[in-house]
Amino acid sequence: MQELDQEVKEMFRLGMGRFSEGGKRPMKVRMRSQVAVEEIMIRKGKLANDTEFQDIWIRDMNWKRGKRRKCEEMKLRKKNKKRQKSEKKIFYWRVLDMRQKEWCLQEEEVMEEARN
Incomplete structure (x- = not known):
């Protein structure tokens, strides 16, 4: 630091x-x-x-980065909708550090979804 x-x-x-x-x-x-x-x-x-x-929140107020992030999030919403049913139980896409990342669901979430 x-x-x-x-x-x-x-x-x-x-x-x-x-x-x-x-x-x-x-x-x-x-x-x-x-x-x-x-x-x-x-x-x-x-x-x-x-x-x-825990009470500290950090946000990047750069307008261009925010606009680019929104664009990436919109792309990923479409990509998430196209996932197959089996894939939805395992992961979803999200924007992290301005990049598209595959985000794995925790085991508890996977087990709960598998029961349903």
Whole structure:
């Protein structure tokens, strides 16, 4: 993380109002390079596993990336609909790190679907 600290261009709190102890307001952080943003987006999943950081949400606000992601998601919806019945019990397609990934269902989900 030390090297990513050097990539911060500017950082500020969003929203109106005064500072209040224990208050929560979103922050906007601008990075110097897209490479740093992509590295953070790859690592952000690790925060969910750490109880200390469960309240932290990270979102890439880059408009072009969001538009490209929506386009990829629309393609994958069509691809998911074309799966055969047996494939639907095993996996589905989703966008992860701006790439199409095959997402395997957990064993519990597979067993439950197999019963139905």
